[in-house]
Amino acid sequence: MCRWLLLCLWLMAGCELVEVEEPAPPPPDTPPTVVLPGATAIAEFAEEAASIMRGICFEAAFDAAGQVFVLRNAADQIRFYDLADHSRLCRRPVERVPFDFSGGRVLAGLWSKGTGCTARHEILSAIRDDEARRVTIALRFITEGDCDYELVRPFWLALDQADGYAVEITVSE
Numbered sequence: 001m002c003r004w005l006l007l008c009l010w011l012m013a014g015c016e017l018v019e020v021e022e023p024a025p026p027p028p029d030t031p032p033t034v035v036l037p038g039a040t041a042i043a044e045f046a047e048e049a050a051s052i053m054r055g056i057c058f059e060a061a062f063d064a065a066g067q068v069f070v071l072r073n074a075a076d077q078i079r080f081y082d083l084a085d086h087s088r089l090c091r092r093p094v095e096r097v098p099f100d101f102s103g104g105r106v107l108a109g110l111w112s113k114g115t116g117c118t119a120r121h122e123i124l125s126a127i128r129d130d131e132a133r134r135v136t137i138a139l140r141f142i143t144e145g146d147c148d149y150e151l152v153r154p155f156w157l158a159l160d161q162a163d164g165y166a167v168e169i170t171v172s173e
Contacts, residue, residue, distance in 0.1 A: 042126035042137070049107060049158040055095025060084045061152045065113035070167045073101050104163035108135075109156030112171055117145025119153040121171070128159075134166045135159055141171050 053061075064084075071077045077099055084094045099107050112121065124138040143151060159167065 042123065042128075045128045045135075045162070046126070046157040046159050049099070049109070049156045050154040052097045052099050052107060052158075053109070053154055053156055055081075055097055056084055057090035057094065058152060059089035060087055060094070061111040061154065062113055062150065063087065063089055065111045065152060066171075068110045068167075068169045069108065071099070071101075071107040072163055074099075077101075077107065099158070101163075104161040106159045106162040106165070106167065107156065108159055108162075108167045108169065109154065110169055110171070111152050111154050112139075112141040113150065113152045114141060114143035114173070115148060116143030116151060117147035117149065119143045119151040121153060121155045124172075128162075128165075132166075133164060135162055135168070137167075137169045139169065139171045141173050 056064075069080060071080055078096075081094050081096050084090060099105075101107075112119070120142050122140045122142060124140055125136070126138075127136045128134075129136075137157075139155060141153070155169070155171075159165070
């Protein structure tokens with residue numbers, strides 16, 4: 001009997017109760033992506049397209065920062081590149097990268113500027129409302145680090161089947 005009691009005590013000594021912590025809720029300052037009835041999540045109707053604007057020089061992008069551009073066809077894109085060329089901010093003509101506007105595709109975007117070591121855009125919400133024929137995108141522009149660099153960051157999207165839609169892009173810091 002004594003051995004049985006010692007065996008039970010020995011087994012219980014190796015066990016301990018561990019309190020499991022529940023994961024913390026997400027921080028309140030990170031709003032969720034909003035999807036309304038009749039709206040579609042951004043990945044279903046848009047793709048990143050900053051590479052289309054790779055030929056725009058830093059000076060022209062810096063000058064255009066904060067303006068939203070919506071290009072609906074090849075003629076709009078040519079006028080856009082012409083605008084950059086005629087600004088005389090770039091040392092040579094901008095590289096003109098073609099974009100496929102077929103099927104109602106639209107190219108929309110902007111540049112944001114700030115000071116720091118790195119810069120990025122964070123999508124706060126993206127709503128495509130087919131009933132209202134509207135695409136609304138809210139961004140946060142974030143600069144990080146104590147560097148004294150002037151930064152320009154592009155945010156450009158190819159929006160599928162968005163010709164005829166109002167496109168609104170807002171940026172907060």
